[in-house]
Amino acid sequence: MFENILYATDFSESPFMLPCVGIIGKTKKIHLLHVIDEQNHIDPALFEPRMHEARDFLDEELNIERNRGISTDVHLLPGVAGREICSIAEKLDASLIVVNYHKPGGPAGSATMELIRNCRRDLLVMTLLSSKAVDQSKMAMEAYCTNLFRRVLCPVTGDPAAKLEALRSLTEEASIGSVTFLCFSDNVDPISLADSLNGIGLKGGVIMAEGTPRKEIVAAAEKTDASIIMLDAGAEMGMALSIVADSEFPALVLKHP
Template sequence: MKAICATDLSAASEATIESETCLECLGRIGVEEIHLVTVIPSNVHAGMPGMDFEERRERALARYRRVIEGAGFDVDAHVVRGTPHRRINGVAEAVGANLTIVGSRGKSPLENRVIGSTARNLARTTVVPLLVNRIEREADDPDVLREHLFRRILYATDFSENAERAFEAFSYLRHATREATLVHVETPKDPPLSNGDDPEARLAELAARLEDWGIETRTEIRSGDPADEILAAEADHEPTTILVGSRGHSRLRRLMLGSVSEDVVTRASGNVMLVPPDRAA
Protein backbone atom coordinates (compact mmCIF):
# COMPACT_ATOMS: atom_id res chain seq x y z
CA MET A 1 0.00 0.00 0.00
CA LYS A 2 1.01 3.59 -0.63
CA ALA A 3 0.13 6.46 1.69
CA ILE A 4 0.22 10.22 1.17
CA CYS A 5 1.30 12.15 4.25
CA ALA A 6 0.45 15.81 3.79
CA THR A 7 2.55 18.27 5.78
CA ASP A 8 2.72 22.04 6.04
CA LEU A 9 6.02 21.71 7.94
CA SER A 10 4.38 22.96 11.16
CA ALA A 11 4.93 21.42 14.60
CA ALA A 12 1.43 19.96 14.44
CA SER A 13 1.98 18.24 11.10
CA GLU A 14 5.18 16.67 12.41
CA ALA A 15 3.32 14.78 15.12
CA THR A 16 2.08 11.89 12.97
CA ILE A 17 5.29 11.71 10.97
CA GLU A 18 7.47 11.50 14.07
CA SER A 19 5.21 9.21 16.13
CA GLU A 20 6.74 5.73 16.18
CA THR A 21 3.40 4.23 17.21
CA CYS A 22 1.50 5.87 14.35
CA LEU A 23 4.10 4.69 11.85
CA GLU A 24 3.92 1.18 13.32
CA CYS A 25 0.13 1.20 12.85
CA LEU A 26 0.53 2.19 9.21
CA GLY A 27 2.98 -0.65 8.70
CA ARG A 28 0.59 -3.15 10.29
CA ILE A 29 -2.19 -2.32 7.83
CA GLY A 30 0.15 -2.90 4.89
CA VAL A 31 1.58 0.55 4.08
CA GLU A 32 5.04 0.10 2.60
CA GLU A 33 5.57 3.39 0.77
CA ILE A 34 4.96 6.90 2.12
CA HIS A 35 4.86 10.00 -0.06
CA LEU A 36 5.47 13.24 1.79
CA VAL A 37 3.59 16.10 0.17
CA THR A 38 4.05 19.76 1.05
CA VAL A 39 2.19 22.43 -0.88
CA ILE A 40 3.47 25.97 -1.25
CA PRO A 41 0.52 28.35 -1.69
CA SER A 42 0.60 30.18 -5.00
CA ASN A 43 0.78 33.57 -3.28
CA VAL A 44 3.92 32.67 -1.29
CA HIS A 45 7.31 33.26 -2.87
CA ALA A 46 10.74 32.25 -1.64
CA GLY A 47 12.04 35.78 -2.15
CA MET A 48 9.57 37.42 0.20
CA PRO A 49 11.25 39.31 3.08
CA GLY A 50 11.92 37.07 6.09
CA MET A 51 10.74 33.95 4.27
CA ASP A 52 13.48 31.31 4.05
CA PHE A 53 11.16 28.67 2.68
CA GLU A 54 13.70 26.74 0.65
CA GLU A 55 16.05 26.05 3.55
CA ARG A 56 13.28 25.33 6.08
CA ARG A 57 11.57 22.97 3.69
CA GLU A 58 14.71 21.03 2.83
CA ARG A 59 15.70 20.64 6.50
CA ALA A 60 12.23 19.49 7.51
CA LEU A 61 11.79 17.04 4.65
CA ALA A 62 15.24 15.56 5.24
CA ARG A 63 14.39 15.01 8.92
CA TYR A 64 11.01 13.46 8.08
CA ARG A 65 12.63 11.18 5.51
CA ARG A 66 15.17 9.90 8.04
CA VAL A 67 12.46 9.12 10.58
CA ILE A 68 10.20 7.33 8.10
CA GLU A 69 12.99 5.39 6.45
CA GLY A 70 14.23 4.40 9.90
CA ALA A 71 10.79 2.87 10.52
CA GLY A 72 11.22 0.67 7.44
CA PHE A 73 9.23 2.54 4.78
CA ASP A 74 10.20 3.62 1.29
CA VAL A 75 9.89 7.41 1.11
CA ASP A 76 9.43 9.96 -1.64
CA ALA A 77 8.91 13.69 -1.26
CA HIS A 78 6.81 16.00 -3.43
CA VAL A 79 7.04 19.78 -3.24
CA VAL A 80 4.25 21.36 -5.27
CA ARG A 81 2.68 24.78 -5.63
CA GLY A 82 -1.01 25.62 -5.72
CA THR A 83 -4.19 25.01 -3.72
CA PRO A 84 -3.32 22.47 -0.98
CA HIS A 85 -6.26 20.06 -1.19
CA ARG A 86 -6.24 20.02 -4.99
CA ARG A 87 -2.53 19.34 -5.22
CA ILE A 88 -2.66 16.68 -2.48
CA ASN A 89 -5.46 14.89 -4.34
CA GLY A 90 -3.49 15.25 -7.57
CA VAL A 91 -0.40 13.60 -6.11
CA ALA A 92 -2.55 10.84 -4.58
CA GLU A 93 -3.96 10.02 -8.01
CA ALA A 94 -0.60 10.31 -9.75
CA VAL A 95 1.18 7.83 -7.45
CA GLY A 96 -1.79 5.48 -7.02
CA ALA A 97 -2.09 6.09 -3.27
CA ASN A 98 -4.39 3.96 -1.11
CA LEU A 99 -4.61 6.40 1.81
CA THR A 100 -4.13 10.11 2.51
CA ILE A 101 -3.15 11.27 6.00
CA VAL A 102 -3.49 14.83 7.24
CA GLY A 103 -2.92 16.13 10.76
CA SER A 104 -5.45 18.41 12.39
CA ARG A 105 -5.31 20.39 15.62
CA GLY A 106 -7.81 19.38 18.30
CA LYS A 107 -10.85 21.31 19.41
CA SER A 108 -10.63 24.84 20.76
CA PRO A 109 -13.19 25.88 23.40
CA LEU A 110 -13.94 28.94 21.28
CA GLU A 111 -14.56 27.02 18.07
CA ASN A 112 -17.46 24.95 16.81
CA ARG A 113 -15.33 23.68 13.94
CA VAL A 114 -12.22 21.76 14.85
CA ILE A 115 -10.35 21.16 11.60
CA GLY A 116 -8.42 23.50 9.37
CA SER A 117 -9.40 24.45 5.85
CA THR A 118 -7.10 21.94 4.13
CA ALA A 119 -8.40 18.99 6.14
CA ARG A 120 -12.00 20.16 5.65
CA ASN A 121 -11.52 20.55 1.90
CA LEU A 122 -9.88 17.14 1.66
CA ALA A 123 -12.85 15.64 3.51
CA ARG A 124 -15.09 17.07 0.79
CA THR A 125 -12.98 16.13 -2.22
CA THR A 126 -10.64 13.25 -1.35
CA VAL A 127 -10.19 10.63 -4.06
CA VAL A 128 -8.83 7.95 -1.69
CA PRO A 129 -9.60 7.05 1.95
CA LEU A 130 -8.64 9.98 4.17
CA LEU A 131 -7.33 9.70 7.73
CA VAL A 132 -7.71 12.93 9.71
CA ASN A 133 -5.25 12.49 12.58
CA ARG A 134 -6.16 14.66 15.56
CA ILE A 135 -3.28 16.60 17.12
CA GLU A 136 -3.06 18.37 20.49
CA ARG A 137 -4.01 21.99 20.14
CA GLU A 138 -2.63 23.88 23.13
CA ALA A 139 0.98 22.67 23.08
CA ASP A 140 4.26 24.07 21.81
CA ASP A 141 5.44 20.54 21.02
CA PRO A 142 2.12 18.84 20.15
CA ASP A 143 1.53 15.10 20.01
CA VAL A 144 -1.17 12.96 18.43
CA LEU A 145 -4.26 12.42 20.59
CA ARG A 146 -4.72 8.75 19.67
CA GLU A 147 -1.41 6.99 18.93
CA HIS A 148 -2.87 3.55 18.17
CA LEU A 149 -4.69 4.70 15.06
CA PHE A 150 -6.78 1.62 14.35
CA ARG A 151 -6.86 -0.31 17.64
CA ARG A 152 -10.47 0.62 18.50
CA ILE A 153 -12.70 1.43 15.54
CA LEU A 154 -16.16 2.98 15.67
CA TYR A 155 -17.80 2.12 12.35
CA ALA A 156 -20.94 4.07 11.48
CA THR A 157 -23.26 2.68 8.81
CA ASP A 158 -26.56 3.56 7.16
CA PHE A 159 -26.26 0.34 5.10
CA SER A 160 -25.78 2.34 1.91
CA GLU A 161 -23.43 1.22 -0.84
CA ASN A 162 -20.75 3.63 0.27
CA ALA A 163 -21.08 2.56 3.91
CA GLU A 164 -20.42 -0.99 2.72
CA ARG A 165 -17.39 0.31 0.84
CA ALA A 166 -16.11 1.82 4.08
CA PHE A 167 -16.62 -1.52 5.88
CA GLU A 168 -14.36 -3.15 3.27
CA ALA A 169 -11.49 -1.14 4.77
CA PHE A 170 -11.49 -3.69 7.61
CA SER A 171 -9.86 -6.09 5.12
CA TYR A 172 -6.59 -4.30 5.92
CA LEU A 173 -7.42 -2.39 9.12
CA ARG A 174 -8.07 -5.73 10.86
CA HIS A 175 -4.34 -6.30 11.16
CA ALA A 176 -4.20 -3.39 13.62
CA THR A 177 -7.76 -3.52 15.07
CA ARG A 178 -8.60 -5.23 18.36
CA GLU A 179 -12.06 -3.80 19.08
CA ALA A 180 -14.89 -2.50 16.90
CA THR A 181 -18.19 -0.83 17.68
CA LEU A 182 -20.74 -0.96 14.85
CA VAL A 183 -23.33 1.82 15.02
CA HIS A 184 -26.48 2.44 13.02
CA VAL A 185 -28.60 5.54 13.63
CA GLU A 186 -32.28 5.32 12.81
CA THR A 187 -34.08 8.40 11.49
CA PRO A 188 -37.68 8.87 10.26
CA LYS A 189 -36.36 9.27 6.69
CA ASP A 190 -34.54 5.93 6.57
CA PRO A 191 -35.29 3.95 3.39
CA PRO A 192 -36.55 0.40 4.03
CA LEU A 193 -33.89 -2.30 4.05
CA SER A 194 -33.95 -4.88 1.29
CA ASN A 195 -35.17 -8.46 1.70
CA GLY A 196 -37.05 -7.66 4.89
CA ASP A 197 -33.80 -7.32 6.87
CA ASP A 198 -33.76 -5.35 10.09
CA PRO A 199 -30.86 -3.22 11.35
CA GLU A 200 -30.05 -5.58 14.22
CA ALA A 201 -29.69 -8.50 11.81
CA ARG A 202 -27.54 -6.48 9.42
CA LEU A 203 -25.24 -5.33 12.23
CA ALA A 204 -25.02 -8.87 13.58
CA GLU A 205 -23.94 -10.10 10.15
CA LEU A 206 -21.19 -7.47 9.97
CA ALA A 207 -20.11 -8.21 13.54
CA ALA A 208 -19.78 -11.92 12.75
CA ARG A 209 -17.41 -11.12 9.89
CA LEU A 210 -15.18 -9.08 12.19
CA GLU A 211 -15.28 -11.66 14.96
CA ASP A 212 -14.06 -14.27 12.46
CA TRP A 213 -10.96 -12.08 12.21
CA GLY A 214 -10.54 -12.08 15.99
CA ILE A 215 -11.87 -8.55 16.52
CA GLU A 216 -13.94 -8.06 19.68
CA THR A 217 -17.15 -6.47 18.40
CA ARG A 218 -20.25 -4.79 19.80
CA THR A 219 -23.27 -3.41 17.97
CA GLU A 220 -25.47 -0.46 18.79
CA ILE A 221 -28.61 1.08 17.31
CA ARG A 222 -29.36 4.71 18.12
CA SER A 223 -32.13 7.11 17.15
CA GLY A 224 -31.86 10.77 16.30
CA ASP A 225 -29.64 13.01 14.22
CA PRO A 226 -26.99 10.75 12.63
CA ALA A 227 -23.98 13.03 13.15
CA ASP A 228 -24.97 13.88 16.72
CA GLU A 229 -25.49 10.22 17.61
CA ILE A 230 -22.24 9.07 16.00
CA LEU A 231 -20.37 11.70 18.01
CA ALA A 232 -22.25 10.66 21.16
CA ALA A 233 -21.11 7.08 20.50
CA GLU A 234 -17.55 8.38 20.17
CA ALA A 235 -17.85 10.02 23.59
CA ASP A 236 -19.24 6.79 25.11
CA HIS A 237 -16.74 4.34 23.61
CA GLU A 238 -13.62 6.49 23.05
CA PRO A 239 -12.48 4.81 19.83
CA THR A 240 -9.07 5.59 18.39
CA THR A 241 -10.70 6.22 14.99
CA ILE A 242 -14.21 6.66 13.58
CA LEU A 243 -14.65 4.90 10.23
CA VAL A 244 -17.38 6.33 8.01
CA GLY A 245 -18.28 6.46 4.32
CA SER A 246 -19.18 9.57 2.38
CA ARG A 247 -22.20 9.67 0.12
CA GLY A 248 -20.52 12.28 -2.08
CA HIS A 249 -23.26 14.91 -2.07
CA SER A 250 -23.17 17.54 -4.78
CA ARG A 251 -21.44 20.81 -3.98
CA LEU A 252 -24.79 22.64 -3.80
CA ARG A 253 -26.35 20.15 -1.38
CA ARG A 254 -23.23 20.20 0.78
CA LEU A 255 -23.26 23.96 1.04
CA MET A 256 -26.95 24.00 1.95
CA LEU A 257 -27.17 21.07 4.34
CA GLY A 258 -23.78 19.55 4.94
CA SER A 259 -23.40 15.77 5.04
CA VAL A 260 -23.24 13.39 7.97
CA SER A 261 -19.69 12.34 7.14
CA GLU A 262 -18.50 15.92 6.84
CA ASP A 263 -20.09 16.84 10.16
CA VAL A 264 -18.38 13.88 11.82
CA VAL A 265 -14.99 14.75 10.33
CA THR A 266 -15.43 18.36 11.39
CA ARG A 267 -16.69 17.85 14.93
CA ALA A 268 -15.11 14.60 16.14
CA SER A 269 -12.73 14.73 19.08
CA GLY A 270 -10.47 11.96 17.80
CA ASN A 271 -9.29 10.53 14.50
CA VAL A 272 -11.66 10.00 11.58
CA MET A 273 -11.16 7.81 8.54
CA LEU A 274 -13.39 8.85 5.67
CA VAL A 275 -13.91 6.51 2.70
CA PRO A 276 -15.15 8.26 -0.47
CA PRO A 277 -17.42 6.71 -3.07
CA ASP A 278 -15.97 4.64 -5.87
CA ARG A 279 -15.21 7.20 -8.54
CA ALA A 280 -16.23 4.75 -11.25
CA ALA A 281 -19.73 4.58 -9.76
Protein backbone atom coordinates in the same frame (compact mmCIF):
# COMPACT_ATOMS: atom_id res chain seq x y z
CA MET B 1 -5.15 -0.10 2.34
CA PHE B 2 -1.94 1.38 3.72
CA GLU B 3 0.79 0.23 1.35
CA ASN B 4 1.37 3.49 -0.56
CA ILE B 5 0.77 6.51 1.67
CA LEU B 6 0.81 10.21 0.87
CA TYR B 7 1.46 12.15 4.06
CA ALA B 8 0.67 15.85 3.61
CA THR B 9 2.23 18.06 6.26
CA ASP B 10 2.20 21.76 7.05
CA PHE B 11 4.86 21.24 9.77
CA SER B 12 2.43 22.08 12.57
CA GLU B 13 1.89 18.56 13.95
CA SER B 14 3.88 16.72 16.56
CA PRO B 15 7.09 15.27 15.09
CA PHE B 16 6.17 11.97 16.73
CA MET B 17 3.12 11.71 14.46
CA LEU B 18 5.25 10.99 11.40
CA PRO B 19 6.05 7.34 12.17
CA CYS B 20 2.35 6.55 12.73
CA VAL B 21 1.88 6.38 8.97
CA GLY B 22 4.46 3.60 8.80
CA ILE B 23 3.25 1.55 11.75
CA ILE B 24 -0.50 1.25 11.25
CA GLY B 25 -0.42 -1.03 8.23
CA LYS B 26 1.74 -2.95 5.78
CA THR B 27 3.28 0.25 4.47
CA LYS B 28 5.89 -0.04 1.72
CA LYS B 29 6.15 3.56 0.51
CA ILE B 30 5.61 6.96 2.17
CA HIS B 31 5.48 10.16 0.14
CA LEU B 32 6.03 13.30 2.24
CA LEU B 33 4.29 16.31 0.72
CA HIS B 34 4.24 19.99 1.59
CA VAL B 35 2.24 22.40 -0.55
CA ILE B 36 3.46 26.00 -0.54
CA ASP B 37 0.44 28.28 -0.63
CA GLU B 38 0.45 30.45 -3.75
CA GLN B 39 -0.33 33.47 -1.57
CA ASN B 40 2.66 32.79 0.66
CA HIS B 41 5.67 34.29 -1.12
CA ILE B 42 8.37 32.42 0.76
CA ASP B 43 11.41 30.96 -0.93
CA PRO B 44 10.69 27.21 -1.43
CA ALA B 45 14.33 26.55 -0.57
CA LEU B 46 13.48 27.38 3.04
CA PHE B 47 11.15 24.39 3.21
CA GLU B 48 13.48 21.86 1.61
CA PRO B 49 15.68 21.31 4.69
CA ARG B 50 12.60 20.66 6.83
CA MET B 51 11.22 18.11 4.38
CA HIS B 52 14.52 16.27 4.15
CA GLU B 53 14.83 16.35 7.93
CA ALA B 54 11.38 14.75 8.16
CA ARG B 55 12.41 12.08 5.66
CA ASP B 56 15.62 11.36 7.58
CA PHE B 57 13.56 11.10 10.77
CA LEU B 58 11.23 8.60 9.12
CA ASP B 59 14.08 6.57 7.70
CA GLU B 60 15.71 6.32 11.11
CA GLU B 61 12.51 5.56 13.03
CA LEU B 62 10.99 3.07 10.61
CA ASN B 63 13.99 1.44 9.01
CA ILE B 64 16.94 1.63 11.37
CA GLU B 65 15.06 1.18 14.64
CA ARG B 66 12.21 -1.04 13.46
CA ASN B 67 13.69 -2.63 10.33
CA ARG B 68 10.49 -2.01 8.36
CA GLY B 69 12.13 -1.56 4.95
CA ILE B 70 9.88 1.37 4.02
CA SER B 71 11.03 3.72 1.26
CA THR B 72 10.33 7.43 1.51
CA ASP B 73 10.50 10.40 -0.80
CA VAL B 74 9.79 14.13 -0.68
CA HIS B 75 7.49 16.36 -2.75
CA LEU B 76 7.51 20.14 -2.38
CA LEU B 77 4.98 21.93 -4.59
CA PRO B 78 3.44 25.39 -4.95
CA GLY B 79 -0.33 25.70 -5.24
CA VAL B 80 -3.61 25.33 -3.39
CA ALA B 81 -3.23 22.63 -0.73
CA GLY B 82 -6.41 20.58 -1.22
CA ARG B 83 -6.13 20.55 -5.00
CA GLU B 84 -2.41 19.72 -5.08
CA ILE B 85 -2.67 16.99 -2.43
CA CYS B 86 -5.41 15.25 -4.39
CA SER B 87 -3.63 15.68 -7.70
CA ILE B 88 -0.38 14.14 -6.54
CA ALA B 89 -2.24 11.37 -4.67
CA GLU B 90 -3.83 10.32 -7.95
CA LYS B 91 -0.57 10.71 -9.86
CA LEU B 92 1.25 8.49 -7.36
CA ASP B 93 -1.73 6.12 -7.03
CA ALA B 94 -1.64 6.57 -3.26
CA SER B 95 -3.83 4.12 -1.40
CA LEU B 96 -4.25 6.53 1.51
CA ILE B 97 -3.83 10.25 2.17
CA VAL B 98 -2.89 11.22 5.73
CA VAL B 99 -3.37 14.76 7.02
CA ASN B 100 -3.34 16.45 10.40
CA TYR B 101 -6.56 18.41 10.81
CA HIS B 102 -6.95 21.97 12.01
CA LYS B 103 -10.30 23.57 12.69
CA PRO B 104 -11.97 25.55 9.86
CA GLY B 105 -10.68 29.03 9.24
CA GLY B 106 -7.14 28.16 8.21
CA PRO B 107 -5.69 26.65 5.04
CA ALA B 108 -5.13 23.22 6.59
CA GLY B 109 -8.75 22.90 7.71
CA SER B 110 -10.03 24.06 4.33
CA ALA B 111 -7.76 21.57 2.55
CA THR B 112 -9.15 18.69 4.61
CA MET B 113 -12.73 19.63 3.77
CA GLU B 114 -11.76 19.89 0.09
CA LEU B 115 -10.22 16.41 0.17
CA ILE B 116 -13.33 14.91 1.76
CA ARG B 117 -15.58 16.53 -0.84
CA ASN B 118 -13.65 16.06 -4.04
CA CYS B 119 -10.73 13.62 -3.78
CA ARG B 120 -11.25 9.96 -4.68
CA ARG B 121 -8.78 8.59 -2.13
CA ASP B 122 -9.27 7.18 1.35
CA LEU B 123 -8.31 9.80 3.91
CA LEU B 124 -6.91 9.33 7.41
CA VAL B 125 -7.41 12.50 9.45
CA MET B 126 -5.24 12.74 12.55
CA THR B 127 -6.32 15.38 15.07
CA LEU B 128 -4.67 17.64 17.59
CA LEU B 129 -5.98 15.34 20.29
CA SER B 130 -4.18 12.40 18.73
CA SER B 131 -1.00 14.44 18.37
CA LYS B 132 -1.12 15.31 22.05
CA ALA B 133 -1.72 11.68 22.95
CA VAL B 134 1.35 10.65 21.00
CA ASP B 135 3.61 13.49 22.05
CA GLN B 136 4.68 11.90 25.33
CA SER B 137 7.49 9.49 24.61
CA LYS B 138 8.60 7.14 21.86
CA MET B 139 7.09 4.23 23.76
CA ALA B 140 3.74 6.01 24.12
CA MET B 141 3.85 7.01 20.46
CA GLU B 142 4.34 3.48 19.22
CA ALA B 143 1.66 2.13 21.54
CA TYR B 144 -0.77 4.78 20.27
CA CYS B 145 -0.04 4.11 16.61
CA THR B 146 -0.28 0.33 16.84
CA ASN B 147 -3.59 0.68 18.71
CA LEU B 148 -5.11 3.29 16.44
CA PHE B 149 -7.89 0.83 15.50
CA ARG B 150 -8.38 -0.71 18.92
CA ARG B 151 -11.98 0.61 19.17
CA VAL B 152 -13.62 1.58 15.88
CA LEU B 153 -16.90 3.48 15.73
CA CYS B 154 -18.81 3.11 12.44
CA PRO B 155 -21.86 5.37 11.98
CA VAL B 156 -24.26 3.91 9.41
CA THR B 157 -27.13 5.61 7.59
CA GLY B 158 -27.68 3.02 4.87
CA ASP B 159 -25.79 0.12 3.34
CA PRO B 160 -22.83 -0.81 5.61
CA ALA B 161 -21.10 -2.82 2.84
CA ALA B 162 -18.28 -0.30 2.28
CA LYS B 163 -17.40 -0.22 5.96
CA LEU B 164 -17.50 -4.01 6.27
CA GLU B 165 -15.21 -4.35 3.25
CA ALA B 166 -12.80 -1.78 4.71
CA LEU B 167 -12.81 -3.60 8.04
CA ARG B 168 -12.11 -6.87 6.26
CA SER B 169 -9.09 -5.30 4.57
CA LEU B 170 -7.93 -3.71 7.81
CA THR B 171 -7.87 -7.05 9.62
CA GLU B 172 -4.99 -8.02 7.32
CA GLU B 173 -3.00 -4.85 8.01
CA ALA B 174 -3.84 -3.50 11.47
CA SER B 175 -4.83 -4.76 14.87
CA ILE B 176 -8.56 -4.15 15.34
CA GLY B 177 -9.92 -4.58 18.84
CA SER B 178 -13.68 -4.02 18.70
CA VAL B 179 -16.13 -2.37 16.31
CA THR B 180 -19.33 -0.54 17.22
CA PHE B 181 -21.90 0.23 14.52
CA LEU B 182 -24.10 3.24 15.27
CA CYS B 183 -27.19 2.93 13.07
CA PHE B 184 -29.35 5.86 12.00
CA SER B 185 -31.78 3.86 9.86
CA ASP B 186 -34.39 1.24 10.69
CA ASN B 187 -33.50 -0.42 7.39
CA VAL B 188 -30.29 -1.73 8.94
CA ASP B 189 -30.77 -5.14 10.55
CA PRO B 190 -28.68 -5.12 13.77
CA ILE B 191 -28.58 -8.93 14.00
CA SER B 192 -27.40 -9.32 10.41
CA LEU B 193 -24.80 -6.58 10.93
CA ALA B 194 -23.46 -8.26 14.07
CA ASP B 195 -23.30 -11.57 12.19
CA SER B 196 -21.34 -9.88 9.39
CA LEU B 197 -18.83 -8.61 11.93
CA ASN B 198 -18.43 -12.08 13.39
CA GLY B 199 -18.01 -13.43 9.87
CA ILE B 200 -14.83 -11.42 9.38
CA GLY B 201 -13.52 -12.34 12.81
CA LEU B 202 -14.31 -9.13 14.65
CA LYS B 203 -16.10 -8.58 17.91
CA GLY B 204 -18.33 -5.64 18.61
CA GLY B 205 -21.92 -4.53 18.74
CA VAL B 206 -24.69 -2.46 17.19
CA ILE B 207 -26.32 0.64 18.69
CA MET B 208 -29.49 2.24 17.33
CA ALA B 209 -29.18 6.04 17.31
CA GLU B 210 -31.97 8.18 18.71
CA GLY B 211 -30.90 11.74 17.96
CA THR B 212 -29.12 13.90 15.41
CA PRO B 213 -26.04 12.35 13.77
CA ARG B 214 -23.35 14.77 14.95
CA LYS B 215 -24.45 14.73 18.59
CA GLU B 216 -25.06 10.97 18.63
CA ILE B 217 -21.73 10.12 17.00
CA VAL B 218 -19.65 12.24 19.35
CA ALA B 219 -21.56 10.89 22.37
CA ALA B 220 -21.11 7.30 21.18
CA ALA B 221 -17.40 7.86 20.52
CA GLU B 222 -16.94 9.18 24.03
CA LYS B 223 -19.02 6.41 25.59
CA THR B 224 -17.19 3.61 23.77
CA ASP B 225 -13.79 5.30 24.15
CA ALA B 226 -13.41 5.11 20.38
CA SER B 227 -9.88 5.34 19.03
CA ILE B 228 -11.09 6.23 15.53
CA ILE B 229 -14.33 6.95 13.66
CA MET B 230 -14.87 5.34 10.24
CA LEU B 231 -17.02 7.33 7.82
CA ASP B 232 -18.16 6.64 4.26
CA ALA B 233 -18.06 9.89 2.30
CA GLY B 234 -19.75 8.21 -0.65
CA ALA B 235 -22.93 7.55 1.31
CA GLU B 236 -22.54 10.01 4.19
CA MET B 237 -20.83 13.12 2.82
CA GLY B 238 -22.57 15.59 5.12
CA MET B 239 -21.91 13.41 8.14
CA ALA B 240 -18.24 13.01 7.23
CA LEU B 241 -17.74 16.77 6.83
CA SER B 242 -19.54 17.51 10.08
CA ILE B 243 -17.78 14.93 12.24
CA VAL B 244 -14.29 15.67 10.96
CA ALA B 245 -14.90 19.40 11.48
CA ASP B 246 -16.41 19.18 14.95
CA SER B 247 -14.96 16.16 16.77
CA GLU B 248 -11.49 15.59 18.19
CA PHE B 249 -11.40 11.92 17.24
CA PRO B 250 -9.17 10.65 14.42
CA ALA B 251 -11.24 9.63 11.39
CA LEU B 252 -10.82 7.26 8.46
CA VAL B 253 -12.91 8.65 5.60
CA LEU B 254 -13.66 6.04 2.94
CA LYS B 255 -14.03 7.12 -0.65
CA HIS B 256 -15.11 5.30 -3.82
CA PRO B 257 -12.48 5.68 -6.57
